[in-house]
Amino acid sequence: MPESSAVNELAARVFSVRKRRGLSQKQLARLSGISESWVSKLEQGIHRDVRLSTVRKLAAALQVSTTYLMGGRGDTEHEVEPDQTLWAPTYQALIGLAGPPGEEPTIDSVRGGIEALKAPLAGNRYSELAAALPVLLRDVETFDGEGRALRSQLLNTAGWVLTQTRQFAMAEPTLDRAIDIAEDRLDAAAAVNTRVWLHLRQGQLDQARTLATKWADDMEPRFSKATTAELTMWGRLLISVSNAAIRDNRPGEAEDALKLARAAAVRIGYEVLSDTSTARTFGPTTVGMIDAENAAVLDQPDRVLRIAERISSQPRYATSVSRLRHQLDVAHALTVTRRHAESLAVLQRLAEVAPEWLAAQRYGRDILSHMFAAKRTLTPEMRNLADAIGLPY
Structure with a gap:
């Protein structure tokens, strides 16, 4: 703020x-x-x-x-100035100034390009995504009705990446458009879920909770007939309700939403990707990680670590954002319980597997700052990590 x-x-x-x-x-x-x-x-x-x-x-x-x-405002994380080299082409494509395509695009070529985004999405490789998105965003606009679903999914992908990298002003209209043009209810809900997350990253708790609750209520499935995709999206929206409620000092509401999400996760029985346009996951492990996140928000580090012990150290989606965020919660819990060497090891692993993701996380810098405050001198490993995640001097 x-x-x-x-x-x-x-x-x-x-x-x-x-x-x-x-x-x-x-x-x-x-x-x-x-x-x-x-x-x-x-x-x-x-x-x-x-x-x-x-x-x-x-x-x-x-x-x-x-x-x-x-007063209804706040920002958990500041927006960062757009990198003119990295994100300017994406911005130009989003506002229709990317120029004409070199070759006539086809639905199949765009669909193939979107499919190729899955690997860098799963690996949180934002520089690769920033290079690929402008061309796809330009090309998908050349199609009318038959490309509308692809356009909505691609805009959600772009909005998700922009939210991850704190390009908030660019992400907002992108996600709103993804919601508006979505033909499929699940595609619309996926973009809404990203929009909720954008609210959360900016500290707009009431907006996040209200939007997620409305869509979760509207999409509540009948368990006997619900598809895995329907249960997954409903569960993700409930997780968003819980995320917003716990930060808004509504622990009862947060727990109620998480119980419903857990029921959906148990019904599915395993981890799945929650939609086709982001790398979000849902299942029993994801719900457990959100439970730990809520405990971290409530300053319950011992509970965070107890929950973490029950979560697989080799999950199906090892570099999912939920998994990476959970590791930050674990690092924070280890730091505040003065287990600094273990916390540093967690942060170093994150820097190895998801360097671009970690560099965009203010939470990671806060954890390292907390650790440094308790140290009279810093090891070379600590100094290298501080440089890698952009910790101010």
């Missing part, structure tokens, strides 16, 4: 609710686990970069929603 007006609004709301609850700054600090001096500086408007996780702690202590304290 870097904007001064947003910080001032947060400060005013914290002060107002604290006063209404009859709490001193010292008492609020004790209840939230935040230092009294930090609370004091917040209410004075001194802090300029307040994390969503910190606002959630204050909200829990004050018994209000996180969204209320933020």
Whole structure:
């Protein structure tokens, strides 16, 4: 929440609710686990970069929603400036300025190009995706009705990658268009799920929860007749509801949504890809990882590690985003329980298997910063990792 007006609004709301609850700054600090001096500086408007996780702690202590304290705004992660070399061609293609194709594209050539995206999607190789997307986005626009489904799926792929790499302003209209033109309900729901995730990455918790809940309610399947694809998409939407609710200080709602998602996962019985245009997964393992993520949000590191012990160390989709995010939750839990060597090993493995993904994660930098704060000197491995993930000096 870097904007001064947003910080001032947060400060005013914290002060107002604290006063209404009859709490001193010292008492609020004790209840939230935040230092009294930090609370004091917040209410004075001194802090300029307040994390969503910190606002959630204050909200829990004050018994209000996180969204209320933020005034409906907030950004868990800042948008980054577009890389003019990497993402400018994608932007040009999205607004119709990519120029004419060199050869007349066909439905089969576009379909083959989209199929070829699956490997870099699964491997989180964003530079390869950035090179392939502009051509496909340009070519798919040359088809009318018969290319509409491919267009929606490709726009969801582009929106998903742009959200991953924090190109938020570019991702928003891309996903809205993917939803609008989708002919298939599952394709529309896949794009909605990505749109929900975009809301979450920007800290727009109420919007995320409302959108995911609406679509989950509309798509609720009859278990006796539901296809795997229907159960999978419904489960993914419920996971999104849980993700938003836990961050908005609604743990009961988060748990209820996760129970329903778990029922869908048990019905399926194994991990599957949740849609054809992203690398998201769903199944019992994914639900377990989201359970651990919720525990991390609630500052329950021991529970995170207990859940992690029950999750396979060799999952079917080892580089899925859910799996990678789970590994960050594990690294965070290890760090806060002062098992720094183990945490560093987890981060190093992530840097090896998903370097481009890790570089786009503010969470990873926060974990490493926490670790560094407890160290008087840094090992060469720590310094190399800091450079790899872009940790500021």
